[in-house]
Amino acid sequence: MHEFLTAGIIGISLGAQYALLALGFTLIFGILGVINFAHGGFYALGGYVAYAAVSQFGLPFPLAVLAAVIVTAALGALYERFLIERLVDDHLATMMLTLGLYLVISTGLLAVFGPQSPEFSFPVKGTLRAGTLYLPLENLVVLAVCAAAIGGLWLLIYRTDFGRALRALADDRKVAMTQGMRPGLLFPLAFGLATGLAGLTGALVTPILALSPSAGDPVLVTSFLTVILGGLGSIAGAVVAAIIVGFVEAYASVYLGGSAGALILFVTVLVILLARPTGLFGREIRGA
Amino acid sequence: MVRIAKRPLAACVVALGLAFTTGAGAQTSCEIKIGALGPMSGPAAQWGLAMLGAAELAAAEANARGGLQVGNQRCTVSVLSYDTRYTAEGAAAGVNNLASQGVRFIIGPVGSPEVTGAKPVVTRHRLLMFANSYAKNAIGPQWPLVFHLGPGPSEWAAPIVRIAQQQFGMRSVAVVAPNDQGGTDIATVNAEVYRRHGITATEEYYQRGTTNFAPIVTRLLASRPDAVDTASSPPGDAGLIVRQLRQAGFTGPIGRLGGPGTDEIIRVAGGIDVLRNFYWYEVVPTEDPRVRAISDEYRRLLNKEPPENTNMWLWVVGARMTLRAIERAGTATDTQRVAAALRELPVEDPNVGRGSWTGQSFFGINQELSLPFGMGMIVDGRNLGVRRIEVSPQ
Numbered sequence: 168m169h170e171f172l173t174a175g176i177i178g179i180s181l182g183a184q185y186a187l188l189a190l191g192f193t194l195i196f197g198i199l200g201v202i203n204f205a206h207g208g209f210y211a212l213g214g215y216v217a218y219a220a221v222s223q224f225g226l227p228f229p230l231a232v233l234a235a236v237i238v239t240a241a242l243g244a245l246y247e248r249f250l251i252e253r254l255v256d257d258h259l260a261t262m263m264l265t266l267g268l269y270l271v272i273s274t275g276l277l278a279v280f281g282p283q284s285p286e287f288s289f290p291v292k293g294t295l296r297a298g299t300l301y302l303p304l305e306n307l308v309v310l311a312v313c314a315a316a317i318g319g320l321w322l323l324i325y326r327t328d329f330g331r332a333l334r335a336l337a338d339d340r341k342v343a344m345t346q347g348m349r350p351g352l353l354f355p356l357a358f359g360l361a362t363g364l365a366g367l368t369g370a371l372v373t374p375i376l377a378l379s380p381s382a383g384d385p386v387l388v389t390s391f392l393t394v395i396l397g398g399l400g401s402i403a404g405a406v407v408a409a410i411i412v413g414f415v416e417a418y419a420s421v422y423l424g425g426s427a428g429a430l431i432l433f434v435t436v437l438v439i440l441l442a443r444p445t446g447l448f449g450r451e452i453r454g455a
Numbered sequence: 456m457v458r459i460a461k462r463p464l465a466a467c468v469v470a471l472g473l474a475f476t477t478g479a480g481a482q483t484s485c486e487i488k489i490g491a492l493g494p495m496s497g498p499a500a501q502w503g504l505a506m507l508g509a510a511e512l513a514a515a516e517a518n519a520r521g522g523l524q525v526g527n528q529r530c531t532v533s534v535l536s537y538d539t540r541y542t543a544e545g546a547a548a549g550v551n552n553l554a555s556q557g558v559r560f561i562i563g564p565v566g567s568p569e570v571t572g573a574k575p576v577v578t579r580h581r582l583l584m585f586a587n588s589y590a591k592n593a594i595g596p597q598w599p600l601v602f603h604l605g606p607g608p609s610e611w612a613a614p615i616v617r618i619a620q621q622q623f624g625m626r627s628v629a630v631v632a633p634n635d636q637g638g639t640d641i642a643t644v645n646a647e648v649y650r651r652h653g654i655t656a657t658e659e660y661y662q663r664g665t666t667n668f669a670p671i672v673t674r675l676l677a678s679r680p681d682a683v684d685t686a687s688s689p690p691g692d693a694g695l696i697v698r699q700l701r702q703a704g705f706t707g708p709i710g711r712l713g714g715p716g717t718d719e720i721i722r723v724a725g726g727i728d729v730l731r732n733f734y735w736y737e738v739v740p741t742e743d744p745r746v747r748a749i750s751d752e753y754r755r756l757l758n759k760e761p762p763e764n765t766n767m768w769l770w771v772v773g774a775r776m777t778l779r780a781i782e783r784a785g786t787a788t789d790t791q792r793v794a795a796a797l798r799e800l801p802v803e804d805p806n807v808g809r810g811s812w813t814g815q816s817f818f819g820i821n822q823e824l825s826l827p828f829g830m831g832m833i834v835d836g837r838n839l840g841v842r843r844i845e846v847s848p849q
Contacts, residue, residue, distance in 0.1 A: 177669045282500030284691045286722040294702050303702045318799050377695050377723050381497045385664050420670030425661030426634040
C-alpha cells in the first residue's frame, strides 16, 4: 500500500513540474502558432543562470531563481522580437530558428560550464516522513512554487487586459489588430513569459535532479508529449495532461519497472489521441 | 630564347631538390591522425572526455619525442574527436566521419551501444579500433581489428564483491542500470557474481534519459535490498539515484561495479556524507603515485588540467600501445600489419604496470588488455582510498 501512496506523491510532483514546462510550450503555440523547439534549452539555461548566481555571485537561492527567470524571459523576448517576429507565420522557418537556438544554448552551456554536472543543491533539506511514506521538503517547495506560478499564469491570461489581448490575438490576429492589439509588442512579451516559465522550472528543478548542458533534451520530449495530449495551445489541457503524464509515469514505473513505464506512458498517450486526435482540450483549428 | 634557356635550369633545380629529399636514407615527414570516438556531452561525457584526454596525451608524448618513426618517415600525431552522445548511431556516424578525414586508428568508444554501432563500420573501412566497453561481445574473431581495453566484470567483480561483503555484510542487492546493452551486459554479470557469493540479487532497468528516479527508487526499495549497485549507470544518473535513495530512507551500502565516476557521483548526490557507504571498481590503482604521474605529464605537455575521470589513466595505456604498434609495424596505413604488431607487444606500461593479453576464453580472441585494477571504499562517510588488485598473467 505504501508504494501506491508513494507513487501518488511522486506523480503529483512530476505532474506539477511537467505542467509548468508544458504551459510555456503551449502558450507560445496558442498565441504565436510557433512550436518552440528551444524550450528545453531555456530550461537548462535557467538552471545554469541560477547555479552561476549562487556559486559565482553568492546570491541567495530565491534571488538566483529570479535572475534565471529574468534572463530567460529577456532572451526569449529579444529572440522573438528580432528573429522570430520577422518569420512568425512561416512554420518551417520558426521551427528551424527555435531548433537552432536550442543548439546554440546547449553548445554554449557546454563550452562555458563543461559537460560534467556541477554541485548544485536545493537550499531546503530534509524529508517529511510518515511511516514508510516520505516527501522531500525540496519537492514540497517546488510543488508550491509550481502551483503558485500556474495560478498566477491563469490569472494573468484570464483576468487581465494583457491576457485578454493575448487571447484575442490567438483567436483572430487580424480582428485583434483592428481593435488596436499590437503583435509587435505583445508577441515578444508572450514569448518571454513562456521562456521565463521554462527558466523558472529549470532553476527550481535542476537542483533537485541534475544539471547538465543536455538537461533540456528530455524536457522537450516531455513538454511535447504533454502539450499534444492536452491539445496544442490549450492551457487547461496542458495542466490536466501534465498531471496524467506524471501519474502514469509514476505508477507504471513503480509497478512495471522503468522500461515498461516509459512504454505504458507512450501507449496511454497514443490511445487517448486515437479517441481524441486533437488532444484532451484541443480544437479542430487553431484560431490565430 | 630566354624562356627556352630557363627550362633546363629549372628542371635541374627540381631534380636536385628531389634527389636530396627522396634519396636513400633521407626522411620525409608525415602526419598520423588518431580518432577519439566517444561521448563528449551528456551524462556519460566524463568517460568520453577521459578517453579524449588520453589520446591527446599519447599524441603529445609522441610529438615531444620528435614524432613516430614509421619506416623512413618521421610522423607527427594529431587527434580528431567525434561526440557519439553515447549512442550506437552516433558511433557509426563518427567512424564514417573520422574515416573521411583520413583517420586509420580509433581510440574509443567507451560504451557498449557505441561499440556495437562502431564495429561494423570500422570493419568496412578496415580501421583499427581500441575500444572499451563491458559488452559481452565487445570483441570477437569476426572483428580482428578491434581491440579491447579493460576486461568486463566477469574478470574483476568477484574480488570486489568478496571485499564488500566482508565490510558491509550484505545478503541481498538490487542492481540498477539502463535498459540498453550498455546497462544489461554489465548488470546481468554483476548479478551473477553476487549470486555466486551467496547474495540474493535482483535487476532493475530504466530508460536511458530518465531524469527523475523517484519511481525507480520506490520500486527498488520494495524488494528491501541490503545494498544497491548502480552498475554502469552514467555517473550523473548514479549520483541522482544515490540522492533519491537516501531521501527515501535507504541507509545501506551503495556499490558501483561499472565505469568509474566517483567524484561526479559524490557531487550530484550532495556530498560524501550522503553517499556514506560506498564501494566501487577503479580501472587502475588510482592511488599509485606512478599512475597519478600521468596527470602531471598531461599538465606538463598539454598545459591544461587533465580530465577528472580516472578512466583516462587506463586509456593512456591503449593509446600508447597503439602508437608503439604503428612504429613497430612501420606503417601508418596498413591496419592489419599494425594489428599484428599490437598483438605481439608485451603489456607493460611505465605508469600503470604490467599486465597481459586476455580474452580468448570469454571472447574467443586474445585482444583484451588486462591490467592491475583498484577497489575504492567509503565507510561511514570516510574515504578509505583505493586498494590495488593485481591480475594474474595468462
